[in-house]
Amino acid sequence: MNILPNDELFFGLRRKAAFKQEVYSKTLETFRLFKSQLSEMAEEYRQKFKNDPVHVTFEYHDKGEFEAELRFGGDVLIFTMHTNVFEFSRDHEVMKTSYIYEKPDRSYCGTIMIFNFLADSFRYNRVNDLGYMIGRIFVNNERHYFVEGKREVGQLYNNFQSSVISSETVRLILESAIRYTCNFDLLTPPYDSMKVITLADIQSTLDNMNISTGKRLGFRFQGDQDEIRS
DSSP: OOOOTTHHHHHHHHHHHHHHHHHHHHHHHHHHHHHHHHHHHHHHHHHHHTTOSSOOOEEEEEOSTTEEEEEETTEEEEEEEOSSOEEOOTTSGGGGSHHHHHOGGGGEEEEEEEEEEEHHHHHTTOTTOOOEEEEEEEEOTTSBEEEEEBGGGGSSOOOTTTOBOOHHHHHHHHHHHHHHHHHSOOOOOOHHHHSOOOHHHHHSOGGGOOOOOOTTTTSOGGGGGGGBOO
16 A cells, blocks of 8 residues: 555544544443442442431432432532543653553543532522532543542542552542542631622522532632642
């Protein structure tokens, strides 16, 4: 076959696109594992407490191909999968490992993110309420994964070279996310952020009131950098 001037460009484009499709496919498989484990946990909880007179919510909801939701107590965890593939920045810690050095393409990953919201934010449609990213999971074409997260979520899952995704590892990540959320309590907002309010706000109904509520209202996520494991 004759090699035409644009062949190298075309074949290179096809290789890159096919590789990213493979990464996307492995990430989607991982996200389906998350959904499966969430569903199993919800059923386990239902069976364990079905005769308990005290009702405490623990419910899984499938929100589509790229989103899932877990509601428990006064909290909601939102799981989302990004449809694009990313590469770690050159300054990221994983880029300095032998695992990436031996094969740079391993640094291309899909991303699954976990966000925490208050259940009442949804119940009363408080669109100004804040949510917090408590973790994100990176998955490459070899099904190796790396977790960045808050406290429990990111403490045990940062060995990209040896960590391979499975139902068991997904279950551990979910348990860590739930445990962290249960320990991440609602704090009262700073007084100065609440002392002034408009007439329109006070006249509106509670569920539409433009007063933001969040577990750490007034404090930036970046203020907890010591809790993030890179």
